[in-house]
Amino acid sequence: MGGDAVVLSDVWKRFRNVVALRGISFRVRRSEIFGLVGPNGAGKTTTLRIISTLVKHDNGFVEVLGHHLPEGKSEVRRRISYLPEDAGLYHRLTGWENLLYFAMIYTEDVQEARKVAEFGATLTGLSRRDLGRRASEYSKGMARRVAIARTLMVKPDLVILDEPTSGLDVFSAYAIRGIIKNFVKKEGMTAIISSHNMLEVQSLCDRVALINRGKIVAIGTPKELIARMKASDLEEAFIRMVGDSYE
Amino acid sequence: MSKLYPIVWKETKDMFRDLRTLSIIAVLPLLIMPLMGLSSIYLQRFQYGVAVVVDNDRASATIGNATFTSSDIANALARRLSLNGFTVYREESVKDFDVEVVIPRGFINNLTSLTSQALIKVVKRVGSSKAEVAISLVNAVASDLVRKVANAKVMLLASLANVSVRTESVIYPVVLSIGLVGPYGGATTPEEDIRARISRLISFSLIFVTTPSIAFITDSIIGEKERKTFEALLSTPVPRYSLVLGKVLSSSLVGLVAGLSDATGLLLFFAIPSVIYGVNLLGYLTPSIVATHASAVYISVLASLAMIMPIIIRTGSYRASQAASLSIIGISSIVFFISLYVDLPNLVPLVKYILYVIPYTHAVIMIRNAVVGLTVNSAVHGLIALAESSGLLLLSVKLFNDERIIYSKT
Numbered sequence: 001m002g003g004d005a006v007v008l009s010d011v012w013k014r015f016r017n018v019v020a021l022r023g024i025s026f027r028v029r030r031s032e033i034f035g036l037v038g039p040n041g042a043g044k045t046t047t048l049r050i051i052s053t054l055v056k057h058d059n060g061f062v063e064v065l066g067h068h069l070p071e072g073k074s075e076v077r078r079r080i081s082y083l084p085e086d087a088g089l090y091h092r093l094t095g096w097e098n099l100l101y102f103a104m105i106y107t108e109d110v111q112e113a114r115k116v117a118e119f120g121a122t123l124t125g126l127s128r129r130d131l132g133r134r135a136s137e138y139s140k141g142m143a144r145r146v147a148i149a150r151t152l153m154v155k156p157d158l159v160i161l162d163e164p165t166s167g168l169d170v171f172s173a174y175a176i177r178g179i180i181k182n183f184v185k186k187e188g189m190t191a192i193i194s195s196h197n198m199l200e201v202q203s204l205c206d207r208v209a210l211i212n213r214g215k216i217v218a219i220g221t222p223k224e225l226i227a228r229m230k231a232s233d234l235e236e237a238f239i240r241m242v243g244d245s246y247e
Numbered sequence: 248m249s250k251l252y253p254i255v256w257k258e259t260k261d262m263f264r265d266l267r268t269l270s271i272i273a274v275l276p277l278l279i280m281p282l283m284g285l286s287s288i289y290l291q292r293f294q295y296g297v298a299v300v301v302d303n304d305r306a307s308a309t310i311g312n313a314t315f316t317s318s319d320i321a322n323a324l325a326r327r328l329s330l331n332g333f334t335v336y337r338e339e340s341v342k343d344f345d346v347e348v349v350i351p352r353g354f355i356n357n358l359t360s361l362t363s364q365a366l367i368k369v370v371k372r373v374g375s376s377k378a379e380v381a382i383s384l385v386n387a388v389a390s391d392l393v394r395k396v397a398n399a400k401v402m403l404l405a406s407l408a409n410v411s412v413r414t415e416s417v418i419y420p421v422v423l424s425i426g427l428v429g430p431y432g433g434a435t436t437p438e439e440d441i442r443a444r445i446s447r448l449i450s451f452s453l454i455f456v457t458t459p460s461i462a463f464i465t466d467s468i469i470g471e472k473e474r475k476t477f478e479a480l481l482s483t484p485v486p487r488y489s490l491v492l493g494k495v496l497s498s499s500l501v502g503l504v505a506g507l508s509d510a511t512g513l514l515l516f517f518a519i520p521s522v523i524y525g526v527n528l529l530g531y532l533t534p535s536i537v538a539t540h541a542s543a544v545y546i547s548v549l550a551s552l553a554m555i556m557p558i559i560i561r562t563g564s565y566r567a568s569q570a571a572s573l574s575i576i577g578i579s580s581i582v583f584f585i586s587l588y589v590d591l592p593n594l595v596p597l598v599k600y601i602l603y604v605i606p607y608t609h610a611v612i613m614i615r616n617a618v619v620g621l622t623v624n625s626a627v628h629g630l631i632a633l634a635e636s637s638g639l640l641l642l643s644v645k646l647f648n649d650e651r652i653i654y655s656k657t
Binding site for chain 1: 250252253256257260261265474475476479480481483485486649653
């Protein structure tokens with residue numbers, strides 16, 4: 001299975017009567033930003049949760065950073081960082097304390113944790129004063145900046161971001177995309193980003209998997225997918241690919 | 248760094264910044280327990296009570312030198328009731344009473360006869376707590392009368408028979424001599440006996456400590472899920488035992504705050520009768536009793552958390568946790584309430600061993616044994632409670648299922 005950061009092969013997942021994933025397969029190469037795009041209920045979050053070790057797949061093969069899941073989940077958890085969709089902050093902690101908490105979880109001593117949190121603080125782009133305020137006083141955009149910084153500051157081998165800009169205004173979303181693009185690329189991290197914002201994925205990702213109804217319908221670079229569907233952008237390409245089956 | 252540290256660090260910061268809830272937890276026992284003390288003493292007095300005392304006999308008679316008059320007896324009854332807060336009416340026409348006491352016709356005749364018994368008719372209103380108080384007051388007057396009449400009759404018979412008689416030997420031919428023995432068989436003092444009785448009240452006070460910590464641990468897990476912070480935390484390298492233990496330890500600190508407040512409330516509870524009656528009940532609370540109480544508080548808090556944890560972990564739901572917490576509070580109430588009047592270790596084996604499965608039982612026995620000087624036995628029961636709680640926490644770790652928690656409905 002070589003040097004790929006993530007390998008999924010014929011992965012199935014069922015929740016009672018609902019089949020969430022129907023044999024999806026894809027690989028994420030090391031140091032690439034991989035997009036997982038699809039409509040609501042397509043299976044993006046379930047896929048990310050499986051890769052994040054939170055959900056066990058029913059059938060198929062999952063390997064993350066060289067470890068099979070679910071057996072190797074403890075090793076995987078040390079090397080990944082996951083930002084769930086709408087992930088919140090601890091409202092009674094300050095922004096700084098939110099960063100420090102996660103830094104302490106990933107490090108071995110408080111001094112090291114402080115350094116990591118300091119780095120996270122610079123990633124947020126927020127002032128010291130703002131970081132000293134309780135998270136309950138933050139706007140959605142500020143909270144998301146802290147959450148993104150919290151995810152990236154530990155410099156994981158694999159970062160998993162589920163809808164990182166969903167619900168944000170244009171300026172906040174732009175700032176978040178800037179953090180992701182600059183930092184992830186610069187550090188050579190592998191990233192998987194799910195979104196239903198096709199333009200965001202087109203601008204951020206090296207390769208993209210289009211997922212619909214629990215199946216991967218296409219994988220390639222944004223350019224390849226656009227060319228394959230003779231579309232003007234990724235959104236149009238996606239609609240052409242799945243439009244007939246999407247109600 | 249142990250992964251336990253960040254969890255405890257965050258949880259304690261989070262909880263101790265919830266000042267509104269904390270202040271309620273800390274202040275409530277300080278208000279409730281003295282109020283309990285006050286209400287138990289004062290409310291009975293402030294309760295409106297009506298008594299009717301009627302003398303239908305209007306007679307008097309003598310036994311030897313002693314004269315007994317029905318009106319004197321009725322007056323004595325009325326005075327005793329009146330002194331204890333009753334409004335006393337002397338006409339039979341009053342029907343809205345808690346208790347009616349009637350001296351019937353022929354009462355004095357029967358009272359002074361050597362072949363009959365005299366009857367005082369008492370009618371009480373169903374469900375009236377004041378009626379119970381009134382009857383005990385009537386009994387006290389009647390006992391006084393019985394002693395006087397018996398004394399007069401005995402002296403009369405003695406003079407007729409020309410024998411020497413000591414009245415008490417006739418009226419009370421058997422007297423109980425009650426001694427006290429300590430847990431190791433040696434003699435002990437009445438103070439120790441009072442202390443042992445107080446230990447029941449101390450055990451009962453544990454009833455207040457279970458609720459706050461349960462509320463905090465439920466919020467700590469299900470609230471975190473609801474506020475969408477749990478999923479990210481679960482994907483980190485935090486071992487599940489650190490997560491469970493960290494949250495339990497932090498919530499137990501809140502429980503400890505509640506416990507300290509509870510202990511202070513208990514002191515106030517004892518202080519009130521001390522002030523009102525001049526009885527120094529506080530003097531019976533030795534430092535070791537207070538320390539044992541504090542330990543029992545912490546153990547009870549841990550036990551509550553350990554009991555609710557598997558349910559929270561398994562269901563991940565507020566509703567199920569609330570239902571479970573009610574059950575746990577119910578169980579604790581049963582154990583702490585029966586400890587008021589039952590010696591738990593002396594129950595029949597089946598019941599005893601069922602109760603021994605509940606950690607609260609050991610907290611109660613721990614207090615009781617410490618108070619009577621069985622220190623080692625007290626410590627053993629404390630350790631059993633801790634062991635049972637640890638077992639439940641291990642079960643929680645075993646039951647921890649990320650997927651179930653993530654997808655459960657809150």
